[in-house]
Amino acid sequence: MSRRDSSTSTARKKGETKTLEQFLEETFQVQRYMVATGQKLMEVQSRIASDFVMVPEELEKSAGSFDMKRFADSIKTLFQEVQRGLEVRIARIIGDLGGTLACEGMIRMRGL
Numbered sequence: 001m002s003r004r005d006s007s008t009s010t011a012r013k014k015g016e017t018k019t020l021e022q023f024l025e026e027t028f029q030v031q032r033y034m035v036a037t038g039q040k041l042m043e044v045q046s047r048i049a050s051d052f053v054m055v056p057e058e059l060e061k062s063a064g065s066f067d068m069k070r071f072a073d074s075i076k077t078l079f080q081e082v083q084r085g086l087e088v089r090i091a092r093i094i095g096d097l098g099g100t101l102a103c104e105g106m107i108r109m110r111g112l
Helices: 003-053 057-062 068-111
Strands: none
């Protein structure tokens, strides 16, 4: 391999590494956004739960077999599952990117 090919390859690797670093930073931003969204979902969940507690008995009677508590529990579970699923996926992406960047760093250190 000539020096020119080697320097082109090194420049390309550095560009790829920079792209991965930017992607990792964006993923951290998404993670922070998810945490904030999770907090908002918990606020919404609290409001929904308190509103269901305040539902007049007449509404429950007219709803017939509709179980308000069961419905509120289902909404709570849904919020938790969505938030947890997104958190897990983001953590996997961050781990994959971090591992790739660490390998790139080791390869670069070995080449010096």
